[in-house]
Amino acid sequence: MMDHERLTSKERSILRILLESGSLFEDELVEKSPFGREQTIRSVMVLSEIGFVRVEENRWELYSLTEEGKLYMEKGLPERQVLEYILGKRKAQIK
Structure with a gap:
């Protein structure tokens, strides 16, 4: 497991957002994050790889x-x- 001190400030920020908000959809997390979509998702993937964040992928379909x-x-x-x-x-x- 990675030492908490080795996390970047962006990764720590994402952890704080998730701690305060609970589970969020990708768009919700990006909206709450000050880093933009690409940096937010990159941080989430790192946090997922080290076991700090669980990413559940769902396929949503919209019918109209x-x-x-x-x-x-x-x-x-x-x-x-x-x-x-x-x-x-x-x-x-x-x-």
Whole structure:
């Protein structure tokens, strides 16, 4: 294990931030760090290698509607539009 005195001031600062804040997502840590993304991540990797920080990698996926998807949500799928048209015509013919 690395001697605490051998840590850089940046690494000690990252440790303090994590001690005060608990677990943080990468963007949150970068926001709290005064060093910028590259230096912050570099310090985290060093701290991880010596066993002071645990990095849990998650794959996050964001789903959103495309313009076509929004159109279908507003008007309905083409199959649904045809079915509604047919049902609407039949109702009109029955009356």
